[in-house]
Amino acid sequence: MTTILVIEDVEALREEIMETLSYEGFDVLGAENGVVGVQMAKTYVPNLIICDIAMPELDGYGTLTALRQESKTSMIPFIFLTAMTEKTDMRQAMQLGADDYLTKPFTSADLLGAIASRLQKYNSVREHYYDEIKAAGARFEYLSHHDGLTQLPNRILFYESLAQAILHAKINHKSLAVLFLDMDNFNIINNTLGTDIGDQLFKAIAERLRRYTAPCDMVARIQGDEFAMIISDIADQNSIKQETQKILDLLSRPYNLYGHEVFITSSIGITLFPEDHQEVEGLIKNAELAMYYAKNHSRNSYKLYSPDLNVQSSEYMALANSLHRAMDRSEFRVFYQPLIDLTSGKIVGAEALARWQHPDLGIIMPNKFIPVAEQTGLILRLTEVVLYSVCEQMRSWREDGLNYGYMAVNLSGQHFRPENNLIETIGKILQETGTNPEHLELELTESIIMQNAELTIQVLSHLQAMGVKIAIDDFGTGYSSLSYLKHFPVNTLKIDHCFIQDITTDRHDATISLAIIELAHSLSLQVVAEGVETAEQIQLLRQYGCDRIQGYFFSPPLPAAEFEKMLIEGKCL
Structure with a gap:
């Protein structure tokens, strides 16, 4: 039900307005002055407020000013009742944020028409506002799960998707591969050609990987120059090795950016589900470890995870x-x-x-x-x-x-x-x-x-x-x-x-x-x-x-x- 607050110091007029509105099906509240009206507005947050201007203690202008300063009452439609007919009075009312005003005396039709007009506009604005909030929420949800530069899924969405892919593979008794990719010496591109070209190169790399990836699989940008992929339904190690070599070849082709022919190579680490691990964190750790091994030992190459890498990693820490x-x-x-x-x-x-x-x-x-x-x-x-x-x-x-x-x-x-x-x-x-x-x-x-x-x-x-x-x-x-x-x-x-x-x-x-x-x-x-x-x-x-x-x-x-x-x-x- 729509609630309307009537703030009027003349009791007879206040009661008349409240009776008229109640008869029209509104839930009506009454306040004898601005001080009481402000408190009731904060407590009940009505859908619309009708307020006299000339009142003791706190007049209509002060009442409106107080309500507009409070976040929860600042947007409530506000209609002034006034016996003042000077344009300066009306201009002041509108400058303070009033939505409409009625000049005394007025008829019930005038009152109900003004209320209907204000509520219709308010509802329209509110619906638009809620649509904007919904769109902003959707945009925030997208940005929180995607990389702003390449529009690829980010680390958060990759982890979530990997968990789902693992569950699907378990149910269907399938294998999958997790690949971690790191671009070799990417900082040299930024230092020699500038970060703008570096960003364009990231986009070009992302687009190549996106086009290469099957609809049921995923490619994500994890951070900086690191990317990751989920490749489902793997037949055996040889098939994923062949796929990975194709990715290396794909990424090593020249990129034409702003008149520059740019070359980049990558290092890729591979781990398999369920052979190497059966949980998200374990697979990601394995793929990263294999990637760093490839990067440190040869570059422009891939490395398939094996338990020996853990031993080598322990040796590295000891060293x-x-x-x-x-x-x-x-x-x-x-x-x-x-x-x-x-x-x-x-x-x-x-x-x-x-x-x-x-x-x-x-x-x-x-x-x-x-x-x-x-x-x-x-x-x-x-x-x-x-x-x-x-x-x-x-x-x-x-x-x-x-x-x-x-x-x-x-x-x-x-x-x-x-x-x-x-x-x-x-x-x-x-x-x-x-x-x-x-x-x-x-x-x-x-x-x-x-x-x-x-x-x-x-x-x-x-x-x-x-x-x-x-x-x-x-x-x-x-x-x-x-x-x-x-x-x-x-x-x-x-x-x-x-x-x-x-x-x-x-x-x-x-x-x-x-x-x-x-x-x-x-x-x-x-x-x-x-x-x-x-x-x-x-x-x-x-x-x-x-x-x-x-x-x-x-x-x-x-x-x-x-x-x-x-x-x-x-x-x-």
């Missing part, structure tokens, strides 16, 4: 914990692999390589602990330890009158973040050890260079101005567009061993190596061939004009004392 203690216990040693000049055959320097002298496991190689150091953030501290050790060793050799040439030390991409103050760290170490900056070479990979190109140029330019040499390590395995070389302050290119190992038998590797050497020389850069293991390789590299070599043919990495002995003896190629 990470031991790594912290190893730093405090000074368990790291520096080995030196000679760098040989191909013209003179003499040692002209060495690459400094960290080894972990574990008290129980013996020597642990860098390929075991460097990835852990990178992921735990200990790589910064480890590199600083190595740099101090190398510079102190150079001071010792210098004091003994040994010509060691220069020492090359590898850097991590984490050093090229604004907060890590690489320039200050290098400067401090050189000053404290009295090392000539020209005796130090810093090595970094192509991928590190491209992570934050603008900052990297600034840092390397400053270091080179100090006299420190800069080398690109593992050259040819990263972007290899070569165009960045003219922008970056670089002294040396190191050809990756993967091109050197078959250089005498594979004409493609030979051609690539020769091209790198000729390009480097055209840019006045030195070239070092890594991983040289045979005399035939050396002969061909000499023929190509390579400047220096490094590898087991001449010497493996050696402890400082053995490298020192080699220097004293003047060992040559």
Whole structure:
């Protein structure tokens, strides 16, 4: 029933209005003044209010003002009753928020007509308001379950859908696969081409995955550059491997974005229901673990979950914990692999390589602990330890009158973040050890260079101005567009061993190596061939004009004392 509140200080008129409205079927309340009327409106929240203007204690204007300030009464239709006929009075009433006014005297028809008009408008507005609330609720429900950029289901909806898919598979005795996908080196796209293109690439990736996914399956964006898929009714492992390879191939095709041809690869982890696990959390954990394994070991590849990964994960945690203690216990040693000049055959320097002298496991190689150091953030501290050790060793050799040439030390991409103050760290170490900056070479990979190109140029330019040499390590395995070389302050290119190992038998590797050497020389850069293991390789590299070599043919990495002995003896190629 519609409730109407009548606020009128003249009792006879109030009773007359209330009687008329009651006769028309309204539920009617009465108040003798504005103070009582405001309180009754707050208590009963009527559907409409009829109010006199001239009243003692609180007039109609004050009553309306008080009601409009309260959230639950602010929208109630309000009709003024007034004997005032001046336009200024009526304008004031409307400015305060009145919906209508009746001038005394008025007829029952006038009153009922005004009420009907106001209630009809109010109901229309209320229905529209409720429709908007319903639409907003639906929109909120959608946004809470979908990614705003790609419109794919998000993590929440993926978890819910996976639970339903598992239930369906259990009932129907079917298998399903959960895939976790991570885009390799996506941050390089953002840093080099900008976040706008990065966002467009996300949309393009999402669209490819959406079109590939069957209607009964699902693809979701979990976070950042991580996506996930549910593939139902899997026949066997081979079928899901074939499907996953198709996805890798699909994502690796070029993307044309704002005139840029962009390439991206991905790493995918796979787990199967019911073989690997039968619950949502377990399957997701398995798929993530397999994905991280693929990402850390090869990239642009997939890994099928196996219980061995849990063991490896436990080993990783144990290694990470031991790594912290190893730093405090000074368990790291520096080995030196000679760098040989191909013209003179003499040692002209060495690459400094960290080894972990574990008290129980013996020597642990860098390929075991460097990835852990990178992921735990200990790589910064480890590199600083190595740099101090190398510079102190150079001071010792210098004091003994040994010509060691220069020492090359590898850097991590984490050093090229604004907060890590690489320039200050290098400067401090050189000053404290009295090392000539020209005796130090810093090595970094192509991928590190491209992570934050603008900052990297600034840092390397400053270091080179100090006299420190800069080398690109593992050259040819990263972007290899070569165009960045003219922008970056670089002294040396190191050809990756993967091109050197078959250089005498594979004409493609030979051609690539020769091209790198000729390009480097055209840019006045030195070239070092890594991983040289045979005399035939050396002969061909000499023929190509390579400047220096490094590898087991001449010497493996050696402890400082053995490298020192080699220097004293003047060992040559």
